[in-house]
Amino acid sequence: xxxxxxxxxxxxxxxxxxxxxxxxxxxxxxxxxxxxxxxxxxxxxxxxxxxxxxxxxxxxxxxxxxxxxxxxxxxxxxxxxxxxxxxxxxxxxxxxxxxxxxxxxxxxxxxxxxxxxxxxxxxxxxxxxxxxxxxxxxxxxxxxxxxxxxxxxxxxxxxxxxxxxxxxxxxxxxxxxxxxxxxxxxxxxxxx
Numbered sequence: 001x002x003x004x005x006x007x008x009x010x011x012x013x014x015x016x017x018x019x020x021x022x023x024x025x026x027x028x029x030x031x032x033x034x035x036x037x038x039x040x041x042x043x044x045x046x047x048x049x050x051x052x053x054x055x056x057x058x059x060x061x062x063x064x065x066x067x068x069x070x071x072x073x074x075x076x077x078x079x080x081x082x083x084x085x086x087x088x089x090x091x092x093x094x095x096x097x098x099x100x101x102x103x104x105x106x107x108x109x110x111x112x113x114x115x116x117x118x119x120x121x122x123x124x125x126x127x128x129x130x131x132x133x134x135x136x137x138x139x140x141x142x143x144x145x146x147x148x149x150x151x152x153x154x155x156x157x158x159x160x161x162x163x164x165x166x167x168x169x170x171x172x173x174x175x176x177x178x179x180x181x182x183x184x185x186x187x188x189x190x191x192x
Contacts, residue, residue: 003055023062031058042118053143060152078155086162097169103191107131135185141178153179
């Protein structure tokens with residue numbers, strides 16, 4: 001489902017039809033304003049910004065501007081990100097775990113993406129039963145800072161905890177993230 005439609009549907013469920021419609025209208029306006037300010041991005045960065053990052057930033061800013069819900073802006077945006085996005089990503093990863101060779105295939109694919117992506121700057125290290133990704137520059141963190149809501153990046157980071165938490169074949173830890181004030185995001189994945 002398109003992120004904008006998903007947000008609109010969730011808003012009605014989370015805050016009711018009247019408030020949901022009001023927030024959705026503002027969210028769409030802010031989304032378009034943010035997109036119009038983007039320049040100097042690669043096609044891959046633009047795709048990620050427009051499909052996943054900016055819709056959530058716009059949702060947060062729409063809540064912040066709302067007279068009735070501004071005090072719950074972070075809480076509500078985080079709720080959407082954790083309960084909808086995090087849960088979808090967890091369910092998808094959990095489903096993939098059912099296939100033979102999951103750990104090997106997932107780790108190789110993840111590492112290949114991290115070595116070639118322009119969404120983050122990272123170093124990678126791998127062993128027989130683990131792989132580490134250390135991110136020192138992140139599109140999600142940069143976008144939150146650029147659009148004046150660095151505090152929202154914490155919720156983006158928490159989605160990873162939901163995505164990888166409680167899996168049967170893949171473990172996940174980290175001690176810090178850029179979005180939580182760290183100097184890097186130090187992902188550690190390991191075979192369970």
